[in-house]
Amino acid sequence: MAQTDTGAKSGERKRRTGPVTFTKQVVAELRKVRWPTQRELFTYTVVVIVFVLIMIGYVSLVNFGFGEGVTWLYGLVGQAA
Amino acid sequence: MLGAFVRAFRTPELRNKLLFTLFILTIFRLGAVIPAPGIDSVAIEKCVQQTAETGASNIYALINLFSGGALLQLAVFALGIMPYITASIILNLLTVVVPRLEALKKEGQAGQSKITQYTRYLTIALAVLQSTSVIAMARTGQLFQNACIPEEYMPFLHTSYELPVLIMIVFVMTAGTCVIMWFGELITERGVGNGMSLLIFTQIIAEFPAGMMRIWSENPAWVFALVCVAGVVLITGVVFIEQAQRRIPVQYAKRMVGRRMYGGSSTYIPLKVNQAGVIPVIFASSLLYLPTLVVGLLGAETDNKVVDFLNTYFNPMGNHPVYLTTFFLLIVGFAFFYVAITFNPAEVADNMKKYGGFIPSIRPGRPTAEYLDYVLTRLTTPGALYLGVIALLPMVALGTSGAAANFPFGGVSILIMVGVGLDTVKQIESHLQQRNYEGFLR
Numbered sequence: 001m002a003q004t005d006t007g008a009k010s011g012e013r014k015r016r017t018g019p020v021t022f023t024k025q026v027v028a029e030l031r032k033v034r035w036p037t038q039r040e041l042f043t044y045t046v047v048v049i050v051f052v053l054i055m056i057g058y059v060s061l062v063n064f065g066f067g068e069g070v071t072w073l074y075g076l077v078g079q080a081a
Numbered sequence: 082m083l084g085a086f087v088r089a090f091r092t093p094e095l096r097n098k099l100l101f102t103l104f105i106l107t108i109f110r111l112g113a114v115i116p117a118p119g120i121d122s123v124a125i126e127k128c129v130q131q132t133a134e135t136g137a138s139n140i141y142a143l144i145n146l147f148s149g150g151a152l153l154q155l156a157v158f159a160l161g162i163m164p165y166i167t168a169s170i171i172l173n174l175l176t177v178v179v180p181r182l183e184a185l186k187k188e189g190q191a192g193q194s195k196i197t198q199y200t201r202y203l204t205i206a207l208a209v210l211q212s213t214s215v216i217a218m219a220r221t222g223q224l225f226q227n228a229c230i231p232e233e234y235m236p237f238l239h240t241s242y243e244l245p246v247l248i249m250i251v252f253v254m255t256a257g258t259c260v261i262m263w264f265g266e267l268i269t270e271r272g273v274g275n276g277m278s279l280l281i282f283t284q285i286i287a288e289f290p291a292g293m294m295r296i297w298s299e300n301p302a303w304v305f306a307l308v309c310v311a312g313v314v315l316i317t318g319v320v321f322i323e324q325a326q327r328r329i330p331v332q333y334a335k336r337m338v339g340r341r342m343y344g345g346s347s348t349y350i351p352l353k354v355n356q357a358g359v360i361p362v363i364f365a366s367s368l369l370y371l372p373t374l375v376v377g378l379l380g381a382e383t384d385n386k387v388v389d390f391l392n393t394y395f396n397p398m399g400n401h402p403v404y405l406t407t408f409f410l411l412i413v414g415f416a417f418f419y420v421a422i423t424f425n426p427a428e429v430a431d432n433m434k435k436y437g438g439f440i441p442s443i444r445p446g447r448p449t450a451e452y453l454d455y456v457l458t459r460l461t462t463p464g465a466l467y468l469g470v471i472a473l474l475p476m477v478a479l480g481t482s483g484a485a486a487n488f489p490f491g492g493v494s495i496l497i498m499v500g501v502g503l504d505t506v507k508q509i510e511s512h513l514q515q516r517n518y519e520g521f522l523r
Contacts, residue, residue: 022459029327029459033354036324044320048502049313050086055502056286062107063287066114074122 085513095273095512102272105264106283112158112260113151113287117253119246120155125234129153132225150288155219155234155250157257160211162280163367165262168203169277170364172196173422204262205255212254214374216247273512274505281363282501285494312495315471319499322467325354327460329453334437352457355464356424359500361415362472366493369395369408409469416465426453471496 017025036044090096116122132153152159176182176196185192218224220238222231232238237246261280268276297305328349335345372395376388394403430450439445443452472492 022462025455026459026462029456030354030463033325033327033460036321040324041317041321044324044503045313045317047506048320048499049316051502051506052286052498054086055282056289058103059106059110059283059287060290062110063114066111070114070116070122071126 085510089509089513092513092516095509095516098271098273098512099509102268102274102279105268105272106279109158109261109264109280109283110287112257113156113161114154115157117155117157117159117250119235119237119250121234121236122154125154128225128229128234131229150291151284152215153224155215157253158261159215159254160208160258160261161284162261162265162277163370164207164211164258165200165204165265166277166281166363166367167371168200168207170368171203172200174418176422177418201259201262204258208255208258209251211374212251212258215254216250220247274501274508278359278363278497278501279505282497285497289494315474315492315495316499319471319495320503322355322464323353323358323500323503327352327354327456329456330441331433331438332441334439336437350429350453352424352460353464354460355416355467356457356461357416357419357464357468358504359497360419361412361465361468362493362496362500364415364419365408365411365472368411369404405473409473412469412472413465416468417461420457420461424457426450426457429453468496 089099116125151161172182176186182196182199185195188195215224219235220231222229237243265276265280268274268279270276272279293305293308296308328351330347330349332347333345336343372391376391394401395407427447427450430446430453433439433449434445440449440452443449475492475495
């Protein structure tokens with residue numbers, strides 16, 4: 001009984017898939033993937049670019065302001081000392 | 082479509098979240114310009130410019146990019162979010178290895194918060210190490226490739242205060258890292274998007290305009306135009322893959338509960354081709370940052386064999402094949418690893434079974450889990466390769482000469498920018514849709 005059990009188990013264990021079969025399976029799965037349509041792709045790309053540009057604008061503005069502020073502040077302290 | 086950006090600010094709840102996030106990001110940037118105590122900020126500014134002018138291929142350029150320029154300023158937030166990220170990778174890895182941590186993770190909420198606590202302690206330890214290394218490099222002038230004299234920006238050197246001030250700087254930078262860690266958690270909790278990713282996103286885009294300006298001023302206009310076009314093409318490519326899904330159909334059986342009829346609907350499990358997102362790239366680049374840290378701690382001037390080895394093979398500017406290969410392998414490895422820890426096929430299959438769901442032509446329970454695993458492995462393979470290729474493509478294409486790291490459209494930055502951008506926009510979108518507004522993405 002115990003033997004048949006182990007036998008069944010090792011039989012159940014799948015053999016390692018070879019690289020060729022694996023590549024075929026990968027391609028097969030990729031075929032089933034739902035790729036974005038042209039319209040979707042366009043919308044998402046534009047939205048992402050706009051978002052990134054807004055963030056870049058905001059961060060550079062903040063950077064510029066703080067940079068100037070710190071330079072000014074330390075310059076002031078330097079003069080006073 | 083772009084009106085959605087305006088509408089996002091008209092929704093009170095969402096507006097609060099957005100403003101809160103922007104507020105945190107602003108303080109984050111403020112900390113990146115305030116120099117640590119004892120540092121002469123005017124002198125260090127000059128020094129950074131001098132280093133840039135001599136064009137010395139700075140090993141720390143990559144690190145500097147990841148700290149949003151704060152590192153070379155020796156700012157309070159010089160270390161950025163990196164120690165936190167490194168700590169969370171290490172704990173993620175350890176969860177698989179150490180049984181005690183695995184048990185904690187399975188415990189659920191309570192265990193998870195314990196792991197978070199460990200992550201925080203580790204972050205502090207890493208921050209101490211890293212700030213010590215940065216200070217050691219700054220003290221010898223090596224941080225700026227010996228382009229200027231350390232005494233200029235660290236006026237306290239060779240005085241009796243030297244040691245106490247150095248210790249204080251380490252304390253301040255470590256404290257800064259803790260604050261950043263807290264910011265990350267605050268954004269995740271009360272703001273929009275994932276805090277850790279948004280902070281690293283901010284660090285990267287903070288250096289972006291300067292990079293573009295450099296390209297504009299150093300090259301003819303057509304190069305600039307070419308770079309912009311290449312950037313848009315890359316962004317489109319990344320969006321294309323990020324949006325690609327394999328939809329596994331799931332049927333729910335009809336069942337009677339009392340007098341009501343439930344289920345009978347069909348949905349799908351969305352499996353992205355790149356299920357892991359940008360995390361593997363962030364993980365891989367922050368791990369590859371460790372060799373530089375070691376070099377800093379040991380001091381690059383010694384003829385230590387370890388330093389020599391690391392400098393030849395793992396110099397981020399060197400584009401050595403060994404470095405590139407390691408980077409690629411790390412990304413691929415982390416992609417599989419991250420998918421494995423975030424998506425558990427057995428759990429999903431179990432849940433489906435509980436609610437009477439099944440994948441047509443596949444039995445519920447273990448066969449379903451095996452099927453999900455099968456599909457996931459076959460999707461993650463191309464997904465991981467894609468991440469690796471995109472991250473390395475600019476580095477390989479631009480070759481040596483260190484132009485790659487200065488290239489603002491570096492693969493890693495593009496992946497992080499687009500990945501985090503998409504995630505955040507989608508989150509804002511779902512907030513908008515809850516209120517029946519049209520989102521960005523019609």
